[in-house]
Amino acid sequence: MDQEQYTVAELMTNSSFRAWVNQHDEQARTHWEQWLAAHPEHQEDVNTAFTLLSILKENENGPSPADMAEMQERFDHALGQRLRVLMYRWTAAAASLLLLISTGLYFMNKRSTISTGIAMTKEVKLPDGSKVLLNANTTLQYKGHDVWIEGEAYFSGEHHDLKVHTDGMEVTVLGTAFNIYNRKQHIEVLLESGKVHVNGAGWAATAGSADMTPGEMIRLDAGSKKMERISPGSFISWKSGRLVFKNTPLYKVAAVLEENYGFHVQWKSTTLQMERFSGSCPLDNTDILLAAIRSVYNDRLSVQANHTIVFE
């Protein structure tokens, strides 16, 4: 039952009084007007409590839509670790199928195929005299002026009317040096010099197109199927013969170890995933890298049989 007397603080912390002020609750309003009629001496306190509650409103400082979009991507990326293991198995099955199809195409269309295995790079000279450097675990096919890339490749030299195809993007080369990255979750193109035109194709046919200028990096995400310009800051300079990480989250380091070196990475907890790591090693000696990570993270990493790395 209601009390006869209220202090200002008591009014302000009374849920019915707050419902009247903040939610304009009709029932509460009637109740407090009746109470006030019976206790007119409280008019002043009610006014003060009403004013204070009206003033105690938040200054909007929530995340912006851009913040939310960024977090969505960060969560997808970080939690993608688990999904990727499943996808890997799935793509292993799909890959053998693709291989059959592409061998079929090979005989029909005479595409030449060059692949690199785990932990190796290879330089390929195209018929027009230009060069392509393939990163580890990459397949290049070419026929005439068309090149297909699965993996990561760096194009340099004078290219004439070259068109680079991936399953979700086409890059039309207008004389240039650029890097293309086409693996499971996204396709990235980094333009060092010259000029290229990129457009969505295959699964990202609706992604539109863009002209790139030197220093730009474009990323096509498999989830959103949208192209966006991103900062090339953390670009891995594998073409210099070293694997370089600068302030790179460990989950990204792990992704490189999986994609380029065929390691299988297991996380016993995710606390290490966002830890940032800086360091480099020769492309053909990941032992140095693994030892460096181990020394930084106090033996919370172990390398087991079958190329399995476990982060505790």
Added chain:
Amino acid sequence: MEVGQNDDIQLWEQFCKGDKRAFDGLWAYWFPILFKYCNRFTDDKSLIKDVLQDFFIELFTSRSRRNNVQHVKSYLMIAVRRKLLRVISQQKARSTEDLGSDESYGFYLDLSADHPIIEQQELHNRKQVVQHVINGLSNRQREAIYLYFFENIGYEGIAEIMSMKEVKYARTLIYRALDEMRDVIARNKQLTGLL
């Protein structure tokens, strides 16, 4: 007064069962609330985003152990607060800045400027004096006021979140602040009455 508490619990239970969509729903709902809360402690938005990312990912990877959470809101706020304050104190330790006070953190509270009622000159004036009072409160008082009036958390939840030994301390903290506000409003009224 916990708003929508049943919905919270439902989403939480789905999330504990490992439903990825429940995770998306969970973070999309709680991220803005926790972001705002964290923003009261620090202006460093990228730090807040890092802390919250780690927080939600840890939550997801250990979700099955968190099946018995009763009050999702206070549970999340306790955990996020602890994590954020740990990171902030680590940063402070690194910059070797000792504030020499009993309070190990800052809590900032800005009253809304765009509330329609505040457009009236008199109320605008009062808002300023109340803001002045709020600025003079201790960090813990400001935080308690924020949790109670802006986040609708009861004394019990506040005592839990702010690690108070007894629930009544939360009430005392808030009442003292409200009394100060009342006094300044009364003085302000006299003043405007005189003018």
